[in-house]
Amino acid sequence: MSEQLPEGVQRxxxxxxxxxxxxxxxxxxxxxxxxxxxxxxxxxxxxxxxxLGMDTALSGGETVLYLGAAxxxxxxxxxxxxxxxxxxEFAPRPVRDLLSAAESRERLFPLLKxxxxxxxxxxxxxxxxxxxxxxxxxxxxxxxxxxxxxxxADDGRLLLAVKARSEDVTREPETVFEDVxxxxxxxYEVLEARRLEEYHADHLGIVARPR
Amino acid sequence: xxxxxxTAKAGWFSDLDSGxxxxxxxxxxxxxxxxxxxxPAIAVESGYTDSRDEYYDRLHEATMTATRAEVRExxxxxxxxxxxxxxxxxxxxxxxxxLAERLAEWAGTVDPDAGTGVEYARTLARGESEDGLEEPAxxxxxxxxAGLADEADELREFVERQTPAVAPNLSALAEPxxxxxxxxxxGGLEELAKKPSGTVQVLGxxxxxxAHLRGHAPxxxxxxxxxxxAVRGTHPENRxxxxxxxxxxxxxxxxxxxxxxxxxxxxxxxxxxxxxxxQARTTDEDVDSDGGADDE
Numbered sequence: 001m002s003e004q005l006p007e008g009v010q011r012x013x014x015x016x017x018x019x020x021x022x023x024x025x026x027x028x029x030x031x032x033x034x035x036x037x038x039x040x041x042x043x044x045x046x047x048x049x050x051x052l053g054m055d056t057a058l059s060g061g062e063t064v065l066y067l068g069a070a071x072x073x074x075x076x077x078x079x080x081x082x083x084x085x086x087x088x089e090f091a092p093r094p095v096r097d098l099l100s101a102a103e104s105r106e107r108l109f110p111l112l113k114x115x116x117x118x119x120x121x122x123x124x125x126x127x128x129x130x131x132x133x134x135x136x137x138x139x140x141x142x143x144x145x146x147x148x149x150x151x152x153a154d155d156g157r158l159l160l161a162v163k164a165r166s167e168d169v170t171r172e173p174e175t176v177f178e179d180v181x182x183x184x185x186x187x188y189e190v191l192e193a194r195r196l197e198e199y200h201a202d203h204l205g206i207v208a209r210p211r
Numbered sequence: 212x213x214x215x216x217x218t219a220k221a222g223w224f225s226d227l228d229s230g231x232x233x234x235x236x237x238x239x240x241x242x243x244x245x246x247x248x249x250x251p252a253i254a255v256e257s258g259y260t261d262s263r264d265e266y267y268d269r270l271h272e273a274t275m276t277a278t279r280a281e282v283r284e285x286x287x288x289x290x291x292x293x294x295x296x297x298x299x300x301x302x303x304x305x306x307x308x309x310l311a312e313r314l315a316e317w318a319g320t321v322d323p324d325a326g327t328g329v330e331y332a333r334t335l336a337r338g339e340s341e342d343g344l345e346e347p348a349x350x351x352x353x354x355x356x357a358g359l360a361d362e363a364d365e366l367r368e369f370v371e372r373q374t375p376a377v378a379p380n381l382s383a384l385a386e387p388x389x390x391x392x393x394x395x396x397x398g399g400l401e402e403l404a405k406k407p408s409g410t411v412q413v414l415g416x417x418x419x420x421x422a423h424l425r426g427h428a429p430x431x432x433x434x435x436x437x438x439x440x441a442v443r444g445t446h447p448e449n450r451x452x453x454x455x456x457x458x459x460x461x462x463x464x465x466x467x468x469x470x471x472x473x474x475x476x477x478x479x480x481x482x483x484x485x486x487x488x489x490q491a492r493t494t495d496e497d498v499d500s501d502g503g504a505d506d507e
Contacts, residue, residue, distance in 0.1 A: 127247035170484050
């Protein structure tokens with residue numbers, strides 16, 4: 001496994017196994033070691049992408065727009081090693097947990113907004129962010145990525161987790177992924193794509209850059 | 212707020228005084244912009260803050276306050292409101308129907324061509340009937356009936372608007388009124404989430420269920436979920452299977468709604484797929500009717 005972990009992310013030992021970890025207040029009852037806390041790839045698609053050695057080009061300290069933050073499991077780790085992090089989530093209930101994760105993280109900005117309507121948060125989220133992370137469980141995931149491209153710097157990266165079952169449960173995941181990639185190519189060039197099967201069934205991890 | 216083009220280009224902080232957290236909260240929640248801009252730089256340039264760091268501090272404070280308030284607001288749309296609304300809706304339409312019957316009976320003694328039902332009461336209330344039915348007491352009663360029927364319609368709209376906020380998955384799988392009825396029969400969303408799907412299947416069929424338990428009736432196949440298209444639209448022979456499938460998915464939806472609140476579109480697709488399989492069973496028998504049946 002190649003080591004291209006961003007600064008602020010390390011492999012550390014927890015109870016005898018090597019695991020990814022970041023430094024920050026624990027959020028979801030994960031094991032801790034001093035100020036380090038384990039990053040569970042089973043609960044985080046971005047964690048799985050890093051664990052599987054995908055080249056995310058993350059180096060630490062970036063400005064991040066995170067779509068589909070849910071209760072903040074992954075975005076809390078991102079905020080631990082990145083710079084200003086905008087977390088967008090649509091459902092009120094998980095946002096309650098997101099708020100408590102953001103309490104101790106001064107550069108994490110929680111927003112109760114719909115990722116399909118970028119105009120409702122374009123007055124808050126700055127332009128030219130370095131990384132756009134997307135993990136939304138709606139139909140039209142490629143469309144969401146395309147509509148939010150306006151936030152991303154020209155040399156930025158899209159880190160996308162595609163959930164096949166959100167698009168259409170009745171179709172083969174592979175064909176769903178193909179459609180998503182094709183639609184995505186309207187605005188992005190896919191650099192790397194990999195199934196996250198070891199950790200998340202029927203998910204595809206994509207690293208792309210705007211074209 | 213100035214003219215439209217300027218608002219479209221403005222950041223959340225543009226019209227704000229530095230210390231005004233309440234206005235910042237509104238701006239974050241209500242504001243919009245056509246496209247993102249270099250907000251931190253613009254904020255410093257315009258003198259809203261002295262440095263980028265200070266800008267981010269303010270933004271953190273403002274987004275935390277705004278989002279917390281918005282969450283509280285959205286969650287106030289709670290299940291108990293729905294329970295009251297749906298019960299009031301039923302009371303209104305039942306009473307409107309009863310009174311409409313009484314009205315039809317009365318009006319029939321004065322005018323042999325009198326109609327029946329709530330619709331007739333509405334025409335009467337509008338004063339459109341040209342039958343010289345000039346008994347003011349009858350017209351007045353008709354107005355009450357029409358008023359009650361309007362109230363029932365408004366309550367239905369309220370339920371249709373509120374249920375998706377309270378139970379997004381449940382109202383995606385069942386239509387909002389059925390979702391609200393299930394919540395009301397169970398006594399709340401939490402109570403519904405804790406019921407096994409077999410109970411959900413026969414909610415609203417308590418009489419039939421207890422007759423069955425006393426031993427002199429077959430077990431009911433479905434309760435209120437009979438009104439779900441997937442149950443009603445299925446051949447009677449397979450309705451039990453359909454009701455079981457619908458109840459199973461609705462229970463899962465209620466649990467997701469109560470414990471997580473996130474929308475899971477795959478539930479709906481899974482249910483559609485399952486129902487198609489069940490409905491295909493009858494289609495096998497009558498091969499000639501291509502694609503089968505009056506279901507769709």
